[in-house]
Amino acid sequence: MDFWTRLLGGSTKKQAAANNPQQRLARFKQRYNQILQTWQKTRSLANDRDALSNIRRGFQALTAILNDESRSPAPHLCLSFAAAQQIYTAISKIAATSHDEGVIRDGVAVYSALIDSEEEDFLENDVFAASLMNFIGRTIGSGSMGVGEDIEADIVELLFGIAAKIRLQPEILPVWFTTAAADTNGRLVNQKVDFAGMTQKEDFPLCYQLIDHVHHEGRIGDFARTGLLYIFESASKSKTLEQWIVNSDLPTLMATGLGALYSQLSRKLSILHSPNDLPLILTFSDYSEMQPNSQAESFFSPDFQGHMDTFLSYLTFWQDVLEHCRSVDVRHTLIDHFQVLFLQQLLYPSLLESSDVDGGSSVAVLTYLRRILDALDHPELVHMILHYLLALPDYAVTSPKTPRSPAAIRRRQSLMLLNVPEKEDDRLNPSLFNLVDLVLSSVESRNPQTVVAALKLTTIILGKNHGYALGSMIKIMGVHHREPLRTVGALNVELSLYLNLAVSLAGETRVDEAYENHLKDKQSMLESHPCSLKALALSTLSPHASSYFDSDAGPRDVESHYLMPEDPLFRSLVDLLLRFLTNDVETNLALTETIINLGLCSQLRLDGWLAVDPSEYLFQEADLESQEGSNDNFRDVYKANRAPKWDSSAVPPLLACLLSLQVQVDALRADIKDWDEHVANRKQAFSFHEEMTEAAQSTPQMKPARPSGELSSGSWTPQVPKHVLESSTTPSRTQSPRGRKEGLDARSTPVASPIPSKLGGQTLVGSPSRGMSPLPAPKAGNRQTTLMSDVFANLAEVANADVLKRRIRFRKPDDSMMVEVMLSKYQPPPKEPSDDAGADAGAEAKDDIREASLRHIITNVVILQEFVLELVALMQVRASLFNEVRFG
Template sequence: MDFWSRLIAGTSLAPGGNKGASNNPEKRLARFKREYSSLLTTWRGTPNLAKDADAAEKIQQSLQDLTTILSDESRRPLPHPCIVFASSKQIYIPIGKIATISYHEGIIREGVGFFATLIDSEEENFVENEAFSKSLMNLLVRITGANSIRLSSDTESEVVELSFNITTKIRLDPEILPAWFTAQAREDDSDGQDAHEKFTGKTHKEDFPLFYLLIDYIHHEGRVGDFARTGLLYIIEAASNSVALEQWIVESDLATLMATGLGALYSQLSRKLVIDYPLGQLPPILALSDYEHPVETSEIVSSASPDFQSHMETFLSHLVFWQDVLNHCKSVEVKQTLLEHFQVIFLQQLLYPSLLESSDVDGGSSVAVLTYLRRILESLEHPDMIHLILHYLLALPDSTPAPSGSRASISAARKRKSLDLATMMATHIEVDTTPALFNLVDLIQTSLKSESEQTVSTTLQLVSVILKRHHRYAVTTLLWTSQILSDGPQRTIGAHDQEMEFLLHLAGGVGGDDNFDDVYENHVKDSMSTLESHPCSIPLLAPKAIGSTMKFPGSQATIPGAPRDIRSHTLRPEDPMLKTLNLILSTFFTNSLETNLSLTGAIVDLAACGFMRIDGWLLPDPSKYTYEDEEAEIEDPYLINSGDAIDIEERAQVKALRKMRRTPIWNASRLPAFLTQLEALVDQIQEYRASIPRFDELLQQRREAFIAASSNDATPMPPRQQPSQSKESSRSTSPRMRSGFDTLAQRIFPELGTPSRSNSPRGRRSQDQQRSSNSGFPTLTSGYGLNTPTNGRNPPPTSHPNSDTPSRDSSRAFSPSPLRADQETLRGVDIPSSQTAAFAAVDQSILARKVSLPIPKAEVAPIPFPNLKAGATTIDGSGESIIADQELATIGIKTEDVKSADILGAGEKEVTVSHILTNVLVLQEFILEIAALVQVRAGLFGEVRFV
């Protein structure tokens, strides 16, 4: 009967009272009052909730029901009697007290939810009510304090999220701030405080408990840390609307807590570090070199360690939080207080001492601190933080500080805080260590001369970051530069053509069977991107409005003493950094791959600044051009006899054009040391080519191995073209293949975190290359207003004029060894598997042999290279294959062709032939990259004169 009655009445099958009470405001209020009365009765009748599980569960259920009623009511049409009742009777006060003293996480969580529901209702002005805020903050402070129970991560997340919601409302409506912050007037008790008490802050936590609650969670990971950090940013942003809050923050220990927290995270990083890669994830370019995993001990941590990476990311995230605080802070006084503490506590007391105490002989402390500094400079963009770090570490001179603050009370507060900070530091520092005697430049120069390849590589990466992102700080510190006050001589188009031909001539001398046109075009595109994205290029390339002035991003620093806007300059020949880079370049083939990639990256970054003139240190100095006697010009008789002014002007322009097209005399003695060193490296490749059996075949195999390693698809590589086929045919039919060095910089240095240059052996994308059949160089075409054809007039001389050495002008500079001819005759011939295995064994034996840098033969007696003796195919004592004479003869190789190579130097560093081949490819890509950079600079910055 009851069923039919409900059905006819149209009611649900659920208990009739619930829905009726929800829809009826009076019934809903009656139910709310009953639940609240039951809650109070249970609480008052329970002396100890912590020991009475039944009572605790009943209270938890009552709180949940109250919250559900309020949440449901806030979504229904007015009236809302339950919310009005909660406000008028201030039921949140006893509920907050119950949750505070319960020591029961279930009750605590429901209590937090009850307060959050009242705030979300946005009625009765709960967030503006001082009694409400006091009750809520008393609850939150007590349950997160040291004497409270340990809360679960979910409960902590709800607590911090509730706090964040309050800061959001304060941000949107600054008028509610007084309900949560009250700066109480107190007598000045500074005389009774010691230096430490003054240093940690004069204000008291009870003035703004919400502020300190958020500070306690800013170091947490995940949602909790995100809510805490963002909420604190909103409070700091609100300080600009309240003089009292601004002064309170200045005198509080916010800056102290943030600086010491950052220092604590930095101290957790390992003091000793080695750069390594996870097992099974070694980049192909390192796998095909002499790379060895560094030794890891209990003291020396690997950069591939998950624990280290976690600590590093936590530290960097807090550093970025510092940057976010400064970006959100609209108060000059608060910002300067934060920066003062950052400098004194972090820079002076932690970062600089770690650089000062680092050593290259204790197993990686130099690698550690240099890596940390590089990551710091890569992560930061705020000009004031960057200025503080580089200004202090580079020992730049201080300037007179500008007056700060427009409000006397705030300025006085910051002055008191600064004096307290100085007093505190003076009492805790026995020896005043500053960069005046040993600064970052000294450390870099010392580290670049280290015997540790990891130290050198890490230092070069740091130099690269400073040059690329903060070039203006390097102009008078890392680099010895000369300012260019006038235009002076400018590179002519004739000289430019000659220099481009010389660079591409060097790249062609390395050899190869690839499509060099495509590779070079990719380098041109990458160089354009590199130059356009350089910070110094903004004022050079951005369109300027009439009468407007453009500032560098870095010049927006508000701290006095920032370097002035950068001007046109060039490197002096005696620059120590340039000399050091050339010295490291001289041992290119025996350097580690990481060192060479870091070295070439630093050189490119040095030449990427639009204000850095490359003439004189990278290219020949235009002021030293010399020309042959000018040839008598053949004048047009009509123009000679014509007295027309236009004709005379046209004749003068033609003459000027011809003058700019003249090619200077190529004087090797006047070449910059950098070009001389590049030429010497290509000469060393010729020595290797003449001494190492099958050098060109092995080099081409290495190139194809990298292409295959980086290919995204499984398409088999096409067979190599036979020499009889035309190059044009090969160019049109060969598919485009990506280089094996794609995304190399990201794979080699995964800890960089910032995008590097595009992909190739140098960190740029490369395609297969093939030089022009006419001159051995790529045919250059440019879309940047500059055409750079190869110039047949007065070409740069080769360093090997005799006919015995392969010319770099040949389209393929292969060794004259009979191996080459024999192999060419075998193309397309089926070879038995046994002979193929024998041939592969010869290659592996050659690749595994150790060699050093080539030296003049007159200086040292030749040492046998691969000792491939005649005999049966066996394995000797060293585990190397010995190939029988008859098997070598079967595949067309004479034994005497692979017996010796006169390239070992006694006492020199030795590396495998495999390592040499990989470095050869890196060098070729680097030369092409330099050529592309020179060409793009000429068009982008107008560095070449045409008339």
């Protein structure tokens, strides 16, 4: 033991010396004096490398000593010395005049060590605050020397830490925020300001430094936005700060900053995939024949994705500020600036100026609006945007329940005057052309990209903000009776019709598995729909969650309603559905998603568009007479279970359109040899690709997470119809529900399987037409699986290359709901030129003639089958979940 004691004795003495407060203070003073001497003796510090190196070592030594002392027990003599001698003033001057990034970085570290010590009240010291902000202003302020992003991030992180302390300790706010416009009682003196407010950076330089960096990406932007968020949250604890923000140019800077980021987005946009990076499902189609506009920027380019991410981050920051700001005046001042400077002066004009003729501006605006609405959840912002762009009667933000202060009222009035045009004819009025007009015209466009962009925007509005779509995007009429008129017998007949239709389109293979997945998926989607909250909420619970602020902004209450037969949007959807076999794949995926989202509203009756109107039921009276003498309850049950019939004129338009598509498929089956075999091979290729992709993504050591749509024990279990179970012996290999949940973005995982939800939902990975929560891109380890599936697909294609390349024409006569398949053996021989050739050409020009390759049509047939199965699942789950049919 004596040996080990003697051996360790030296290190014990050294450690004791290091922890000795007096000796630590002596070393600290020595290092500090060396820094001062080096600085004072050097004429041009920026050009003397040896002096810069000595100062850097000195700064690093000071930081190490301060950090060591902060972890040691009291007394903390070095921190006391630093506070008494105000060493930070010298450090600020030395670092700012060095023009050296290394010295600046080490100077920031010294400031951080002083602040982190939480002693000597550095954050409550006016001199400390002034020296720090002067240092930062000369380092990263406007006109300052340029420093690297890592150093800038360290400085902004330092500012964030101070803002966090102000949020927790409001009493230190006066140190960092002072205003010469305040009277002796701390109240702001009324001053005449224009719409931009007062620019007085000297009042609150910390706040202005944060606002200058909120647009950055990465750490810089994250720290700046969060720090500024804390400043706005502190406004509710300081009346002086609250009035200063209202009167300052801070709201203007925030709104114009958002507008600047939006303006950086390309005016013309192409949402086509690169030919070298197509998802599998697109390779089985004519997608490669679509040519992008050379003047449009690609949605999938890294530059565009960077600009879009930055814009959405700042938009989300706006939302966070409004959620955390408890000051009514500040919140409504921000909303006013958002409305005038961004919505009315930038976003709506870009909608107004968009065009489908120039090949990309309509696609861009529709895509940007979709991303904006998908990112926003704040009720006031959503209310303002949709009420204005949809030209709803009360599009202006309703008056707040809490009255505004006189200063806030004056600020709003001056801001509104800015938006008044000199001439009345120059006023932009959404009542003349609004988002509804743009969507309706875009859905009918001949440009597939425009159609896809319009459908995806429609899906977002129908899904997230359904109350705003009623009466604007979709025309409805109220329901005067609450009890359902549809019967369980009619439901069984309709389910059987749709199921038989699905099987006749693409065979029985994997139908049972697909339908089971759809049932689970649709239950999850119905339960999470905004309109379902009221229908499923317990009577003792309020369907609306309590909010953190009082606001009248919100959508209209959604009551039970019908879809009007002449609704323009629905008629356009049916018209698109009629051309399903020749549509491009992305259009069909977006189309099916829109129709499914329309049916997810629990308050929308299915009668008349998806299901047969009960008034059209026809029953055999003889069957009812046979039940005479039975009690009333038994008779009611029997009546509800009868299978009705109906005239052909009573068939709902969606079913009629699907039956027309079935006729087209039957014509192809009769003319093309081995049609059913081609369809089965295509389904097998998609299935194989999906299974290999899922196998590569899951590891044996980790059990896959339970999907959100999977049913928990004890919940309602969907019953697969016996017809489906008996019609296929294919074992179920996928237990997780498929749905429209996975995001289709540039960074999504490529899964190109036509299994229920992925075709009806987000199959096209990387497509801008799907959800906005992208999954990570596939890693190199998945390349083997992708290669195997590609080889499998290529073998199937090569074996039938000549047959699958055959082009088939489809003709839809003008004002007709029937599409004729113009097969080769039915095509008439070319006519000889004659006098009436011009008349024949004119008549034929009115017809809508489109063509596609056989492999493209087969892919769309597989998608169509999955869509029909989705409709069946939707009808069955709705009937069980919302008691939509009578059982007695």
